[in-house]
Amino acid sequence: MLAARIITGLFGGVIGSISLAIVADLFDIHHRGRVMGFVQMGFGASQVLGVHIGLYLANNLGWRAPFCLVVAMGTLIAVLIVAKLKPVTAHLSAQHSRTPLRYLLNTFSKRNYRIRFLATAFLSIGGFTMMPFSSAFAVNNLKVTHEQLPLLFMVSGCSSLVIMPLIGRIADRINKFTLYTIASALMIVVVVVYTNMSVTPLAWFLPLH
Incomplete structure (x- = not known):
């Protein structure tokens, strides 16, 4: 079970980054935020x-049963990708004077890229550090019942369905660094408030999700 979860995480992380890279290849900077919002x-x-x-x-x-469903859906999606998705190979036709390793080293040599990669790493580490403990925290600290947990996830998911496309559209219209700074500041406040809560009625902290 643990080995299966590790393998799933390894491939899931790669697929997540590749999907965003494909979006960056296929869509220009002025429409990229909107598309990434829908992907998210x-x-x-x-x-x-x-x-x-x-x-x-x-x-x-x-x-x-849920794991079997994931395997079945993954197999179906893999077949559809092979059959329907057009290869994203246009960037390979360009002439490259350097090897991929040289490109990677050159990228990391630039300070702006290092800052962006570090910010992305902190976001991922922070998010995926908190997510596994969200259910345990809600049950043990906030005293949410197991019957109420699905409602908690549903509210969080519905919020993402509404907010992510909206954020994507905003990102195409204003400075992305400004938007990132505002969103990060708001998220810091939410995380500090939420993680310091004790026993709280469900209706009080649902908006934080």
């Missing part, structure tokens, strides 16, 4: 649909 809606959809479907299957067919 997948996280919201997974919380709205995935949690409820997974719980239903686990309760009625056993804990293995």
